[in-house]
Amino acid sequence: MWPINTKPAGPQRAPHRRFLKDFAPLAANPSAAGEPENCRRNWRQFLRIFLHLAVLFGVFLRFRLEGRGFQLLVAVAMAALPIHYALPYRLKKIGFVAISLVGLGVVFGGAVMLTIVAAATLLIGICYVPVRWGIRASLVGAVALGVASLRSGTVHSTLPAMAWPLLGTMFMFRMIVLLYELRHVQKPERLEDVVSYFFLFPNLTFLHFPVVDYRTFLRGYFASEIHQTQRNGLKLMTRATFHLLAYRLVYHRIYFPMADVRDPATLAVFLTANYLLYLRVSGQFHMAAGMLHLFGFSLPETHHNYLLATSFTDYWRRINIYWKDFMIRVVFNPVMFALKRRPRGLSFAVATGVVFVTTWVLHGYQSFWIRGAWEFTTRDALFWGILGVLVTINVQFDLRRTKRPAKADAFTPRRLAIRGLKTAATLTTLMLLWSLWYSPSVTEWLGMLSRGLTF
Numbered sequence: 001m002w003p004i005n006t007k008p009a010g011p012q013r014a015p016h017r018r019f020l021k022d023f024a025p026l027a028a029n030p031s032a033a034g035e036p037e038n039c040r041r042n043w044r045q046f047l048r049i050f051l052h053l054a055v056l057f058g059v060f061l062r063f064r065l066e067g068r069g070f071q072l073l074v075a076v077a078m079a080a081l082p083i084h085y086a087l088p089y090r091l092k093k094i095g096f097v098a099i100s101l102v103g104l105g106v107v108f109g110g111a112v113m114l115t116i117v118a119a120a121t122l123l124i125g126i127c128y129v130p131v132r133w134g135i136r137a138s139l140v141g142a143v144a145l146g147v148a149s150l151r152s153g154t155v156h157s158t159l160p161a162m163a164w165p166l167l168g169t170m171f172m173f174r175m176i177v178l179l180y181e182l183r184h185v186q187k188p189e190r191l192e193d194v195v196s197y198f199f200l201f202p203n204l205t206f207l208h209f210p211v212v213d214y215r216t217f218l219r220g221y222f223a224s225e226i227h228q229t230q231r232n233g234l235k236l237m238t239r240a241t242f243h244l245l246a247y248r249l250v251y252h253r254i255y256f257p258m259a260d261v262r263d264p265a266t267l268a269v270f271l272t273a274n275y276l277l278y279l280r281v282s283g284q285f286h287m288a289a290g291m292l293h294l295f296g297f298s299l300p301e302t303h304h305n306y307l308l309a310t311s312f313t314d315y316w317r318r319i320n321i322y323w324k325d326f327m328i329r330v331v332f333n334p335v336m337f338a339l340k341r342r343p344r345g346l347s348f349a350v351a352t353g354v355v356f357v358t359t360w361v362l363h364g365y366q367s368f369w370i371r372g373a374w375e376f377t378t379r380d381a382l383f384w385g386i387l388g389v390l391v392t393i394n395v396q397f398d399l400r401r402t403k404r405p406a407k408a409d410a411f412t413p414r415r416l417a418i419r420g421l422k423t424a425a426t427l428t429t430l431m432l433l434w435s436l437w438y439s440p441s442v443t444e445w446l447g448m449l450s451r452g453l454t455f
Helices: 015-028 045-064 067-086 087-110 110-126 134-152 162-172 174-184 191-197 214-219 224-254 262-276 279-293 312-318 321-338 344-371 377-398 413-435 441-454
Strands: none
Touching: 045 067, 067 087, 067 214, 087 110, 087 162, 110 134, 110 162, 110 191, 134 162, 134 174, 134 214, 134 344, 162 174, 162 312, 162 344, 174 191, 174 214, 174 321, 191 214, 191 441, 224 262, 224 279, 262 413, 262 441, 312 321, 321 344, 344 377, 344 441, 377 413, 377 441, 413 441
């Protein structure tokens, strides 16, 4: 039975007035409604941020940056950002997931959206089954094998083909991170945290996506004042725009096929242009991180001046920082712990070698989900093998280097020249390795070098 209202009847307030009265304390002081200070709203500041975003969106449209799907997704994000900004703190993550679902439907259609939601519900639901971690991991692996058979075409399906690379890019690495977390936590994770971690809406148009760490993702949520977080995101998006425009300039105006290398000058131009094509990856990664900042997720930068690396370990620390952190946490640290009784130099060498072998295997795994085919070639093995050996040698030198007393920070001409030579040597070696990785075959790469070094 419904409870009987024993209060005397009286004049009832209009629903809209009652809503405004309940919402007024929240608008005036978010902390009064249990919201963090970092969530405090200031519409004047938000308007400036939104206008900056609108200018960037105009640049995207003018230069047709990253295609129509990306532009549609940015339009959805711009339309939803004021609504998300006005939502109470407790509803913001739910709103963020709703934005991702709307973007998924707008860009790819309802059939793809429903397929992704169904598969994601199954995978995330397995993580909450009240059984041992090993059983849950095995169930996730079994589902992944089933989806992989659909991705490869081994099992015929009438479901939309675009759903499988999308599902792969959303779950192929983040599910590994989540399972690693679930193995070490004492209580179940909040469902809204897990769902928002997988449904990162920039991932819908960037299939190559940074491996966001789950704990970093949660710790960064409204970790700083929201307007400062949004301004940092706009800086990342602006930097990403320059990277993507520079990539287009290099690709359309400077880059040429490997077969056109004829002398040292053309070899130098080809190696430089071929290496700078990575600007697209760094631009996409910065753009994705910047867009997440707009919705309160304060994440670290994805790349840090990787063209200025002075050694191979320095390069590993600067390029694709999220991947480096992922490898250290999931591979390097467990191997080091298993070898803790071994000599330090040997432990570092073995752990570094395992990291690069795993990186090689996982890049083939990534290629399968995105392109539908495994890529394990001689070029891949040589690239990751040589780079792994160089990093391992660098690590050994770093371990044996004696610590010197700190000196003044000012660069002397000698120190500046040495740093320049180190940077040039590192960059030249990396450009050669990069050209090997992207060459059609090892034979053609050797032929290019033979022609390019002929005066």
